[in-house]
Amino acid sequence: MKTLLLVDDSPTVRHIERVILGRMGFEIIEACDGDEALQALREHPQIDVVLLDWNMPVMNGIDCLRRLRQEFAERELKVLMCTTEHELDRIIEAMEAGADEYIMKPFTADIVEGKLTGAGVL
Ligand SMILES: [Mg+2]
Numbered sequence: 279m280k281t282l283l284l285v286d287d288s289p290t291v292r293h294i295e296r297v298i299l300g301r302m303g304f305e306i307i308e309a310c311d312g313d314e315a316l317q318a319l320r321e322h323p324q325i326d327v328v329l330l331d332w333n334m335p336v337m338n339g340i341d342c343l344r345r346l347r348q349e350f351a352e353r354e355l356k357v358l359m360c361t362t363e364h365e366l367d368r369i370i371e372a373m374e375a376g377a378d379e380y381i382m383k384p385f386t387a388d389i390v391e392g393k394l395t396g397a398g399v400l
Contacts, residue, residue: 312342332361347376
């Protein structure tokens, strides 16, 4: 079973993601900002995939992405940015920072499944 870290400051979004991804068979860990996400990655070396919101308090998703690619460079982590930021510049910025895929909100279970497949997770 793969372990997936959900990172989003919205409890509602985390709930929806937990339902969708739980049905796909992932073990789920949650974090509500980038700083908590980095802590979770330190505490849970079994995490395979990160679904990362962009806009969050404390530490946003793009800063978190850059830090986790440095700190966990030796780990084979797949990172999917999941956000309302849909401008091309932002997508390029995320891909250059090390995102494997980019999911636009609002999303459906089919979209999430397709992006996980595209990232080589499924
Ligand atoms: Mg947010």
